[in-house]
Amino acid sequence: MTAHDDGLPNDPEGIMLMIHALVDGELDAAAALAVERRIAADPKLAAEHARILALQGAVGRLPRPDVSDAFRARIAAIGTASAQAQDEAPPALPGLIAGAAQQRRATDTRPSQARPSPRARRFGSFDWRAMAASIVMTAVLASGATQWVMFNAASDSVAAEIAGDHRRSLLAASPIDIVSSDRHTVKPWLDARIGVSPPAPDLATDGFALIGGRVEVVSGRPVPALVYRHREHLITLVAEPQQGGRVTEPKDVSSGGFSMVHWSDGAFSYWAISDMERPELDDFVARFRKAAV
Amino acid sequence: MAERFNEVVLPHLGDALALARWLTGNAADAEDVVQDACIKAHTGIAGYAGGNPRAWLLTIVRNTSYTWMSRNRPRGMMAVGDLGDLDEMAAAHGTNVRDEDGPEASLIAKAETAALEKAIAGLPQPFRETLVLRDINGLSYRDISVMLSVPIGTVMSRLARARSLLASELGERHDRP
Numbered sequence: 001m002t003a004h005d006d007g008l009p010n011d012p013e014g015i016m017l018m019i020h021a022l023v024d025g026e027l028d029a030a031a032a033l034a035v036e037r038r039i040a041a042d043p044k045l046a047a048e049h050a051r052i053l054a055l056q057g058a059v060g061r062l063p064r065p066d067v068s069d070a071f072r073a074r075i076a077a078i079g080t081a082s083a084q085a086q087d088e089a090p091p092a093l094p095g096l097i098a099g100a101a102q103q104r105r106a107t108d109t110r111p112s113q114a115r116p117s118p119r120a121r122r123f124g125s126f127d128w129r130a131m132a133a134s135i136v137m138t139a140v141l142a143s144g145a146t147q148w149v150m151f152n153a154a155s156d157s158v159a160a161e162i163a164g165d166h167r168r169s170l171l172a173a174s175p176i177d178i179v180s181s182d183r184h185t186v187k188p189w190l191d192a193r194i195g196v197s198p199p200a201p202d203l204a205t206d207g208f209a210l211i212g213g214r215v216e217v218v219s220g221r222p223v224p225a226l227v228y229r230h231r232e233h234l235i236t237l238v239a240e241p242q243q244g245g246r247v248t249e250p251k252d253v254s255s256g257g258f259s260m261v262h263w264s265d266g267a268f269s270y271w272a273i274s275d276m277e278r279p280e281l282d283d284f285v286a287r288f289r290k291a292a293v
Numbered sequence: 294m295a296e297r298f299n300e301v302v303l304p305h306l307g308d309a310l311a312l313a314r315w316l317t318g319n320a321a322d323a324e325d326v327v328q329d330a331c332i333k334a335h336t337g338i339a340g341y342a343g344g345n346p347r348a349w350l351l352t353i354v355r356n357t358s359y360t361w362m363s364r365n366r367p368r369g370m371m372a373v374g375d376l377g378d379l380d381e382m383a384a385a386h387g388t389n390v391r392d393e394d395g396p397e398a399s400l401i402a403k404a405e406t407a408a409l410e411k412a413i414a415g416l417p418q419p420f421r422e423t424l425v426l427r428d429i430n431g432l433s434y435r436d437i438s439v440m441l442s443v444p445i446g447t448v449m450s451r452l453a454r455a456r457s458l459l460a461s462e463l464g465e466r467h468d469r470p
């Protein structure tokens with residue numbers, strides 16, 4: 001092969017790369033013309049050119065993954081959910097109440113179940129009926145109003161707060177704000193509302209079914225909580241995002257008649273609380289930690 | 294914000310799934326990865342400064358795929374130190390490894406879907422991702438170079454190497470009875 005003065009590389013590898021670039025439409029007209037001339041003059045290059053074209057065609061004809069309607073809707077919901085939270089949350093209230101209202105409207109329309117928990121009544125200064133009138137919501141009150149009161153009155157330790165939230169959730173019309181066993185629904189829901197969601201493995205095969213999530217307010221900050229069910233028992237798993245990244249082993253912090261375990265994995269600080277016995281809760285914690293790695 | 298998310302992200306879900314499927318190796322994991330990536334994209338949409346929206350989303354999908362894989366199957370990951378060796382290998386043997394005996398173009402064109410998919414899945418990861426980004430996702434050399442943080446020359450040699458490996462693999466299949 002003689003040397004060319006068309007500006008193209010003269011080593012065999014260089015010219016091969018130029019043929020790939022030609023097939024990929026990466027060459028300007030002048031370079032493309034020069035490469036085409038080389039191909040026309042050399043059967044080996046022509047064979048390589050034909051191979052690359054054939055391969056690119058074959059790869060291009062491979063079946064592509066279907067974007068199912070359900071999947072598309074789930075992704076679209078990521079955008080829509082946060083827009084709702086931004087648009088509809090009254091500025092004075094934590095956005096979680098409006099968000100919860102959205103969910104409750106669909107899942108629970110029985111006003112008779114909207115009763116304030118004893119804890120809410122204790123902070124009697126908050127007129128939850130006025131709120132009922134203003135946002136025309138029903139079931140959300142039991143949980144929403146309590147959370148708001150606690151938001152303002154948070155003086156207990158975090159553990160006591162979480163115990164209180166868990167107790168309150170058992171008394172409320174529904175212990176969860178987003179009802180779903182599908183982590184693909186729960187995680188985006190939490191993400192859209194508070195911009196963070198913990199790992200949410202479904203441990204149904206281990207006997208701990210993910211049944212939903214809600215937003216808790218701990219030390220004045222909204223934090224995600226997951227709700228699991230084990231036989232007749234509910235487990236609330238509060239996951240507070242961590243700044244420091246400290247990792248701690250599970251520690252028993254049971255109080256107020258509930259079993260409670262606390263640990264951190266560096267990304268989240270977790271509290272698991274339930275009315276189950278400690279060994280059962282420990283079992284849950286071990287399985288969750290294993291699955292959430 | 295929601296409109297921008299819908300405009301930038303939703304049209305490219307098919308590409309996102311295809312990339313995640315080839316990086317993680319299966320379609321079910323791909324949906325998990327793309328969903329995580331879309332949540333990140335939604336959070337970061339304010340940082341999207343225009344330009345190719347598909348390349349922007351696919352960059353997030355790629356990063357999410359590797360994070361996801363390092364969390365879910367650490368042994369499947371290739372150590373970063375190996376990448377340099379592969380590029381050297383690509384440069385050394387790159388495209389002129391066989392001077393004359395590539396399979397006929399017609400053989401490649403007739404390759405069965407399953408054989409081709411298996412051959413792609415068998416490519417070393419840097420070659421596989423470059424080939425997928427170019428021939429399945431249709432990104433330009435420059436987009437790929439920016440996404441992978443490698444020079445365009447490296448993109449070109451990886452792509453040439455990937456195609457050469459695929460062609461030989463498909464050719465051999467036909468040689469076997």
